[in-house]
Amino acid sequence: MPSPIPVTRLLPKDLYPCVDIGTCSSPLAQPGRGSTLQVPAQRPHGRVTSRFWSTVIHWDQLRSVVPVGSGGFGSVYKAEYLGETVALKKVKKSSKNQLASRQSFWAELNAAHLTHKNIVRVLAATTCVPADFEVEDSIGTILMEFVGSRNLQQIIYGSSELLEPNRSLKFSADIADGLRFLHSHGVVHLDIKPANVLVSRTEVCKIADFGCSLKLDRDPELISPYLSHVCGTYTHRAPELLRGEPVSSKVDIFSFGITLWQLLTREPPYTGDRQHIMYSVVAHGLRPSVQSHSVFRSDWGRLCATLLGRCWSADTRLRPSSLGSDHVI
CATH class of the missing domain: 1.10.510.10 (Transferase(Phosphotransferase) domain 1)
Incomplete structure (x- = not known):
């Protein structure tokens, strides 16, 4: 052996070389900002492989959405998006501690501006979800690379x-x-x-x-x-x-x-x-x-x-x- x-x-x-373009700001620390995500840069439409994450999910481009897991945090789905296999994470609101669940959602984006081979890459995230994609008591949705x-x-x-x-x-x-x-x-x-x-x-x-x-x-x-x-x-x-x-x-x-x-x-x-x-x-x-x-x-x-x-x-x-x-x- x-x-x-x-x-x-x-x-x-x-x-490792990196692209550090700022940090994500949570609206929890900015009263009155609603569901607006503060982002370092906008990902060009149609380029899912970009290093920059986006506040926009083009819902009409999602195909073959299949559930792969669920838990206390919400549900994860495998899907096709702009020609690439991705993971779709829908984060749900906790009935016991709503503040903690909101903090958890925004914490998910702490590394969204970073790109590295040993970190799951965030492609997009939003708190605005169309009705046909909505989950009851959902906080928001995160689109990530599908690792397996x-x-x-x-x-x-x-x-x-x-x-x-x-x-x-x-x-x-x-x-x-x-x-x-x-x-x-x-x-x-x-x-x-x-x-x-x-x-x-x-x-x-x-x-x-x-x-x-x-x-x-x-x-x-x-x-x-x-x-x-x-x-x-x-x-x-x-x-x-x-x-x-x-x-x-x-x-x-x-x-x-x-x-x-x-x-x-x-x-x-x-x-x-x-x-x-x-x-x-x-x-x-x-x-x-x-x-x-x-x-x-x-x-x-x-x-x-x-x-x-x-x-x-x-x-x-x-x-x-x-x-x-x-x-x-």
Whole structure:
């Protein structure tokens, strides 16, 4: 079997070139703006492959709309749009917390102005939906590139596909590349986990579902103000988030570590009562076990174990960075 990819080579030294044309403004912070999206640039009509996203969806150009999934956030459809296969996400209003659901919709657009091979690309988004496309209690619709129907959660736990070291570490490298790009533009995802990483037919991982994300106004390595609502998945949530402390990009590094452990072991990170797990993560330093898995006994496995220990350190200063000389990997 070929040697696994060296851990120290998973993240490139140079940042990927990018097009940063501004950030998305949420009307939540601008009373009276209604449903108007503030966009950095307009995508030319008929060019779905443009790097710039649009506030306009040409509804008459949608074809073959087929449902592919649904959940608490709303519904996702596969469709044809201007000759290209796309994903259509209809975000619904939460009956329990309408403000949180609106915040989630606008958070989905925090990375809409960015283009990178390891991030799901947003093509268009709007809060204006014609009646025949409307979903009851809908907040808005987002048009995205269609990556495929698989995510890492399904590959890890729902398939018999092999996850040999090279493949696992390649997937991890893709996630690390995507995080590095996001953090370099001040975007923190806040919900990195296998279910939020889509896998294309060509085995490229793309970070998706930005409904919990946050756009930092300052250096992404510095802390930001407190979150106004709880977000993320408790099994992957950094202890500082569980304590309700301010946020930095290091919370994504913690979640990345849990995700890498899942890729290497194909087991759930924790078992037991949710509240007990969250308390133990904060109060007793509970982390997924590396001692009980043979995968961590080889030379490269021990390197991975060392990396994991750094990623999920309770002290954010000891966690690696996705930027600068102290890379995630």
